[in-house]
Amino acid sequence: MAAGQLFPNNVISVEEVKAGIEKALKLSEKWGAAEAEIVWSIGESTAIQFKKDVIETAKRSTNAGYGIRAVVNGAVGFAGTNIMSNLEETMKTAIDSAKVMEADPSFKSFPEKCGGYKPVGGVFDEKIVEMSLGECIGCAADMISGVKEIKNMIPTSGGFSRSVSYFLIMNTNGLAGEKRETTVSGFADVTTESGDVSTAYDYAISKKKELDFTAIGKNAAELAKKSLKGISAGAGKMPVIFHPFSFSDILENTLASAVDADNVQKGRSGLAGRIGEEIANPDLSVIDDGTLEEGIASGPFDDEGVPTRKTPVIRRGVLSSYLYDSYTAGKDGVKSTGNGYRHSYAAAPSVDLSNFIIEYPQSDIIAETKKGIYIHTIIGAHTANEISGDFSVEGRNAFLIEHGGLTKPVKSVMISGNVFEMLKNIDGAGKDVRNVGGVVTPSVRISEMSVIGE
Amino acid sequence: MDQVQYYDVNQIEGRSMAIILDNGKLETISRNNTKGAGIRALCGGSWGYTSVDGDADLEAGIKNASELAVSMNRSTPKEKIGLGAAAKRKNGDMPVIKINPEDIRTEDKVELLREIENFAKAKGIKSTRVSYSETILSTKYFNSEGNEKEYQTVKSGFSISAVAADGGNYQAGRESRFDIAGYEIFEKNDPYALAREAANAALELLKAKTPKGGAFPVVLDPELAGVFTHEAVGHASEADLVLQGDSVLAEKLGKQIASPKITVIDDPTLHEYGFYPFDAEGILSEKTVLIKDGVLNSYLHSRETAGIFGGESGNARAQGYAMPVVRMSNTYIDKGDASFEEILEDIKDGIYLTGSRGGQVNTGEGVFQFNAEKGYLIKNGEITDLVRDVSLSGQTLDILNQIRMVGKDVKLHAGHCGKAGQTVPVTDGAPHISISKATVGGS
Numbered sequence: 017m018a019a020g021q022l023f024p025n026n027v028i029s030v031e032e033v034k035a036g037i038e039k040a041l042k043l044s045e046k047w048g049a050a051e052a053e054i055v056w057s058i059g060e061s062t063a064i065q066f067k068k069d070v071i072e073t074a075k076r077s078t079n080a081g082y083g084i085r086a087v088v089n090g091a092v093g094f095a096g097t098n099i100m101s102n103l104e105e106t107m108k109t110a111i112d113s114a115k116v117m118e119a120d121p122s123f124k125s126f127p128e129k130c131g132g133y134k135p136v137g138g139v140f141d142e143k144i145v146e147m148s149l150g151e152c153i154g155c156a157a158d159m160i161s162g163v164k165e166i167k168n169m170i171p172t173s174g175g176f177s178r179s180v181s182y183f184l185i186m187n188t189n190g191l192a193g194e195k196r197e198t199t200v201s202g203f204a205d206v207t208t209e210s211g212d213v214s215t216a217y218d219y220a221i222s223k224k225k226e227l228d229f230t231a232i233g234k235n236a237a238e239l240a241k242k243s244l245k246g247i248s249a250g251a252g253k254m255p256v257i258f259h260p261f262s263f264s265d266i267l268e269n270t271l272a273s274a275v276d277a278d279n280v281q282k283g284r285s286g287l288a289g290r291i292g293e294e295i296a297n298p299d300l301s302v303i304d305d306g307t308l309e310e311g312i313a314s315g316p317f318d319d320e321g322v323p324t325r326k327t328p329v330i331r332r333g334v335l336s337s338y339l340y341d342s343y344t345a346g347k348d349g350v351k352s353t354g355n356g357y358r359h360s361y362a363a364a365p366s367v368d369l370s371n372f373i374i375e376y377p378q379s380d381i382i383a384e385t386k387k388g389i390y391i392h393t394i395i396g397a398h399t400a401n402e403i404s405g406d407f408s409v410e411g412r413n414a415f416l417i418e419h420g421g422l423t424k425p426v427k428s429v430m431i432s433g434n435v436f437e438m439l440k441n442i443d444g445a446g447k448d449v450r451n452v453g454g455v456v457t458p459s460v461r462i463s464e465m466s467v468i469g470e
Numbered sequence: 471m472d473q474v475q476y477y478d479v480n481q482i483e484g485r486s487m488a489i490i491l492d493n494g495k496l497e498t499i500s501r502n503n504t505k506g507a508g509i510r511a512l513c514g515g516s517w518g519y520t521s522v523d524g525d526a527d528l529e530a531g532i533k534n535a536s537e538l539a540v541s542m543n544r545s546t547p548k549e550k551i552g553l554g555a556a557a558k559r560k561n562g563d564m565p566v567i568k569i570n571p572e573d574i575r576t577e578d579k580v581e582l583l584r585e586i587e588n589f590a591k592a593k594g595i596k597s598t599r600v601s602y603s604e605t606i607l608s609t610k611y612f613n614s615e616g617n618e619k620e621y622q623t624v625k626s627g628f629s630i631s632a633v634a635a636d637g638g639n640y641q642a643g644r645e646s647r648f649d650i651a652g653y654e655i656f657e658k659n660d661p662y663a664l665a666r667e668a669a670n671a672a673l674e675l676l677k678a679k680t681p682k683g684g685a686f687p688v689v690l691d692p693e694l695a696g697v698f699t700h701e702a703v704g705h706a707s708e709a710d711l712v713l714q715g716d717s718v719l720a721e722k723l724g725k726q727i728a729s730p731k732i733t734v735i736d737d738p739t740l741h742e743y744g745f746y747p748f749d750a751e752g753i754l755s756e757k758t759v760l761i762k763d764g765v766l767n768s769y770l771h772s773r774e775t776a777g778i779f780g781g782e783s784g785n786a787r788a789q790g791y792a793m794p795v796v797r798m799s800n801t802y803i804d805k806g807d808a809s810f811e812e813i814l815e816d817i818k819d820g821i822y823l824t825g826s827r828g829g830q831v832n833t834g835e836g837v838f839q840f841n842a843e844k845g846y847l848i849k850n851g852e853i854t855d856l857v858r859d860v861s862l863s864g865q866t867l868d869i870l871n872q873i874r875m876v877g878k879d880v881k882l883h884a885g886h887c888g889k890a891g892q893t894v895p896v897t898d899g900a901p902h903i904s905i906s907k908a909t910v911g912g913s
Contacts, residue, residue, distance in 0.1 A: 074541075
């Protein structure tokens with residue numbers, strides 16, 4: 017797997033990078049580090065952006081850099097650089113930082129050498145590597161024409177992007193791993209061309225090239241059209257159905273941090289000390305799965321070199337595991353669940369979700385609902401109280417459900433609730449499973465929530 | 471036809487460090503040393519952009535960006551973009567950095583943070599976290615028109631959070647200060663007092679009730695009113711959003727859109743967190759009056775949007791060497807003439823919302839949602855019970871017209887603004903303001 021083949025324009029030799037890393041790891045011992053770890057990642061991306069129906073900008077970016085962790089007395093220092101010639105100097109910086117820190121008995125060690133990683137299917141597509149600029153422009157054009165299939169609808173902005181990346185990790189325990197992946201994604205924001213204003217967006221991401229870009233534009237336009245001339249929802253308690261967009265948004269801003277072992281250990285999780293407890297409807301299971309074929313967050317190992325796996329987080333309503341990286345696992349005396357991820361080479365790893373899969377028996381939930389509200393997207397999910405799970409958000413592209421069907425669009429509706437109560441009050445899931453940036457979920461119905469219309 | 475009519479280059483080199491203390495433990499010391507360049511080229515109506523990490527070959531970069539622009543324009547021909555000319559402006563003052571943070575030993579920084587954290591460890595506080603960061607950035611700019619400039623900035627900041635718990639009830643208090651300043655940030659602000667405030671806020675919130683939701687008269691404190699100004703008014707004033715049909719302020723220039731008591735200003739020349747001497751297109755920065763006495767006076771512009779509207783540019787900004795986008799800097803509602811007491815007396819019964827947990831806005835439909843850190847019920851002109859989990863939502867234009875009174879006590883608060891996948895430092899602010907009626911979310 018030569019990175020040279022992945023990045024034809026790049027002159028950096030991966031063999032030279034590996035040799036440089038090996039040398040720097042050896043030097044780290046001499047300079048006083050008990051352990052050290054170096055990652056090097058390189059990525060190339062192409063993005064095409066449109067404003068209204070005009071394709072305006074083509075972007076091509078490459079980024080590459082080193083992230084280094086060094087351990088002295090159990091204290092871990094971090095340093096990063098994207099200046100290739102600075103590798104050894106950056107190692108010194110990481111060691112110097114570690115020396116300033118106090119000993120940390122909770123630190124056990126960096127992950128051990130792994131016998132062999134199991135490849136995950138469907139995360140690398142040669143066809144994405146080979147995409148020409150013309151093809152990329154074509155995908156953006158498809159989104160625009162998808163929007164225009166619906167009368168009186170026009171894009172406001174949106175774009176296509178493709179990326180190819182390669183990740184290398186080596187540590188002083190002899191661990192070495194390399195992985196590569198490809199991604200394409202499309203995003204379209206739309207509005208009405210004249211008359212009353214109504215907006216909506218749609219988004220899709222895939223590890224494989226096959227993605228229906230026309231559908232992205234068309235879906236957004238259809239949703240905006242359906243949302244025209246919203247009425248007031250009134251106020252009260254009623255059943256609420258969340259589309260995968262809104263449901264995943266809430267989970268990522270509440271449940272995700274509650275099952276993060278780091279938050280649990282620090283007393284910042286509403287789920288601390290509750291393993292084995294029934295915390296959700298017994299029909300609900302939630303699985304974190306870094307091995308999911310074609311999964312957005314899948315790979316043979318996490319960003320610390322720990323093999324990925326399937327971790328049941330909620331098993332038939334019962335909280336069964338938190339998610340761990342190697343540090344938090346060492347502290348609890350358990351094995352890392354392979355959830356140590358980095359935002360980029362310039363950041364130390366921390367616990368994050370991989371693919372987060374929501375399982376609940378599926379049925380025709382809209383048809384089974386007499387009266388309620390359907391919420392497509394929400395704004396403000398990031399303002400949720402991560403610890404208590406309380407949130408109050410604005411529902412967008414919302415609809416009244418009457419006698420088993422979406423009847424009228426609803427304007428401006430506030431939904432307040434608590435994620436832990438929601439998990440208990442789930443009483444239905446749709447057949448529309450969707451992968452929303454790593455959260456794989458159907459639409460979900462909550463038996464009763466507080467709704468305030470304008 | 472297929473000629474590049476313009477290119478520009480932003481080269482950024484930076485050093486940053488961060489320290490995090492968590493529950494008394496020194497959790498992280500991290501340092502980053504990065505450089506890179508972002509290069510744009512314009513051909514007809516098409517932009518080509520490339521960015522390269524590390525030691526960039528600028529000649530190759532310009533060629534690359536030019537090729538992208540040319541081939542884009544060939545496959546999707548469109549109207550030529552005319553860039554607005556630079557307005558005649560003077561160089562402003564650069565902020566004076568008193569204490570270079572790199573002159574302070576890491577051990578001493580850690581020691582100070584420990585002391586700060588101790589002030590947050592009040593009785594009933596379950597966990598605390600204190601973080602510090604410093605960034606030294608040098609920016610070099612040049613373009614095909616012969617404009618060439620550079621500057622260096624030092625930014626630092628700290629944040630303190632405290633979590634109080636009582637059974638399954640968890641509440642957090644948070645205080646942060648970021649500034650275009652060196653280590654003197656700890657002299658300009660009292661970090662110990664802020665740590666105590668964060669802890670007190672968390673403890674008070676434990677006891678607070680959630681109010682019943684509905685439409686009420688509200689008073690906003692400077693921080694929350696600042697968030698409203700930034701999110702609801704500022705973003706809708708960004709000319710790129712106006713052009714793409716994504717702003718409720720489109721076709722409103724010169725029209726009364728707010729109470730005549732309202733004047734809104736964006737000013738990158740202020741020595742605050744959103745400061746820059748020139749923008750990412752090499753244009754010297756200048757104050758822009760967005761709303762003057764309730765009348766929409768101007769949008770915020772890049773050279774491209776200024777060329778279309780005939781406005782003045784100076785608000786194109788980028789995170790590092792990403793592609794420049796129209797952005798705010800230091801944005802605030804200008805001071806009015808009411809005292810806080812007068813505002814409360816006038817409102818009589820309602821809710822006083824303070825602090826912010828963030829918010830979001832749909833600029834196209836002019837709908838927003840913000841969460842206050844806490845609220846107080848106002849009864850008969852007096853502040854009474856504390857309430858929590860309160861959010862404010864409504865229509866931007868509606869709220870702007872319902873503003874009753876504007877205070878004299880303008881305060882700016884530093885934060886980070888996200889748009890187009892990029893984060894830039896900004897401040898936003900306002901005096902206390904009152905609104906006749908707004909939707910407050912509760913239980």
